[in-house]
Amino acid sequence: MSLTSDAAAPAFTARESFIELTARERARRLLDSGTFRELLGPFDRITSPWLPLQDIVCQADDGAVIARGSIDGVPAVVAAIESAFQGGSIGEVSGSKIAAALELALRDCERGRIVRPVIAFETGGVRLQEANLGLAVIAEIQAAIVALRRHVPVVGVIAGMVGCFGGMSLAAALCSHLIMTRQGRLGMNGPEVIEQEAGIDELDATDRSRIWQLIGGEQRVASGLADQLVDDDAEAIFTAVRRAFITGVPPIHRSEAVDHYLALLARIEPDTVTPESMRALFGGASTCSAQGGENTKESE
Template sequence: MRPARHSYYEATARRRLAGLLDEGSFREYCPPTMRLTSPHLPALGVPVAFDDGVAVGEGRVQGRPVLVAAQEGGFMGGAVGEVHGAKITGLLERALDVRPDGVVLLLDTGGVRLHEANAGLIAMGEIQRAVLAVRHAGVSVIAAIGGRNGCYGGMSMVARSCDRIVMSEEGRLSISGPEVIETVEGIEEFDSQDRALVWRTMGGKHRRLLGEADALVPDDIGAFRTAIAGFLDRPRPITLDALMAEQARLAARLERFAGCRDGVEVWERLGVAEPKRVPDLGIDAFNALLPSPAEAAE
């Protein structure tokens, strides 16, 4: 009998944690019973959440110890505020003490919580610094992206600072969201209502072909679990040489794809056969295109 599939996209943060971690292994830090809520939202007449939109704690994945954070996209779009950010930063700092096999960040967020703009921006910087410190200590940091809100704003930079990124086709990753680009540059530059365009330029398939995502999995919590388990205790070097190599790769990519206005054009330059068919490919057929297109983007 095939195991039941549970949509990652549709799940809440806690349902994702339940499916990712070994049964009964999760121990939550700063649970909702502690009522650590945002100090800023009540002053604005905005409802609070007793976990401030993120669950953090420890558990096991296939028997291996991990620290985990799961953003709740249903609360303020998973946006990061002071308390929300402090919980993720504290989790990462704990990794320096306990040295788990990995830190897993289930990201589902539009970025900074505008209600707490300055506090949220500071929190974002603290998270990114903590991610780099954990990686420098040799602990793998893995981001998972496949929720309704995608991963935008400052948290997209956090994601790209991680050792690995696991995405589903439904996931999206970009520094600016579709609506932001349209507002700033106009609908002629980017039509945020063109959902196919959004996924061609920000979606999991596009990010995987560019080599930014390390695995593309079906919209299934179990598939995320399997991919994440494969990346535990596999840190990437975080050295000046590695940073310079990444900078050179990005500079070459910018030159190579200059003038492309759609993901299809990028895929064509990557050498993907019949690039217009990419959005219609199933996960197995899509992954059969790799690794050559991703290597071509190096």
């Protein structure tokens, strides 16, 4: 395993778009300046053994960047997914890198050495070319998140236009704190999949305004399914991540509030449900009590 150091990382600049950064740059910005050290980087050449068999060109890091460093001086690990490679899909290698990084952080936490974990989601879910292998490793990621959050908050960030879907949307939902931008999207199935399977009468995947009303970052935060709405600014997102760790582990994670959410789902009228009614039903005091705090909006 090689380490790539970055002892002279530049300081934040005003209004630097987080969305426009690559996964490697995002990982760097989520850590204290000058502390970024990449694990299993592109020079290690750990690539998918399955993509070449299907005439698909590999990427040297398989689309997942793992970095160690610190956040507010506390040891941290960041896993950032690269949407520019195969839509951020999770295959055997990229998923194993993320799962292993979280499991190593868990080992440190169990020994009393806290490591702060952050996952920058930008993924459509499992890589279809690796199917079952990808699904299996996503399950390992989810298990690691659940184990880690007993010791330290697990912070997720969904910022970019690809969003977070499929099995990785479940991983995001397991995080202790979930930070989103207005541009980010979160859902089990993407709009194109819903249109393909249920028809355009169910959802028109080209209706961008409607899609963001349903699953965009602003809607998810207002509905209590994410915790902080942050502007597309690298410094603002880094500040939100720091604040999430200061807030600590919530008394009850969303995924543990099963009865709470089942009761809310039972009150939905499918024929009349709207984005506004979802906000009214899922947002507010009832969801906040499940999370142990209020939904917040990070301003400039």
